[in-house]
Amino acid sequence: MLFLGKVIKSLAxxxxxxxxxxxxxxxxxxxxxxxxxxxxxxxxxxAAGDAYDNILDYIN
Known part of the structure; x- marks a missing residue:
């Protein structure tokens, strides 16, 4: 989970x-x-919004 936070921070x-x-x-x-x-x-x-939604669905 920590890795995902770093990825999102880097993307932002x-x-x-x-x-x-x-x-x-x-x-x-x-x-x-x-x-x-x-x-x-x-x-x-x-596309980024769709990818974000897919990632959230995958995590949950």
């Missing part, structure tokens, strides 16, 4: 850094690229 830290870098880079990109990034990030958030 990576997400924070990724968002921070994205916020710095995104304004310099054209609209089409920004739209593609937003769409992809929405899909990834949904």
């Amino acid at each position: 830290i990576g997400t924070v850094f990724g968002v921070a870098i994205g916020m710095m880079v995104l304004p310099e990109l054209d609209r089409k690229t920004q739209r593609n990034i937003r769409r992809t990030s929405k899909k990834l958030r949904c």
Whole structure:
């Protein structure tokens, strides 16, 4: 269980850094690229939420 906590903590830290870098880079990109990034990030958030739910179901 301790290992899972470290994994989740590492993922959260990576997400924070990724968002921070994205916020710095995104304004310099054209609209089409920004739209593609937003769409992809929405899909990834949904996939991550599904994976999280599956992990919780597996644990319980």
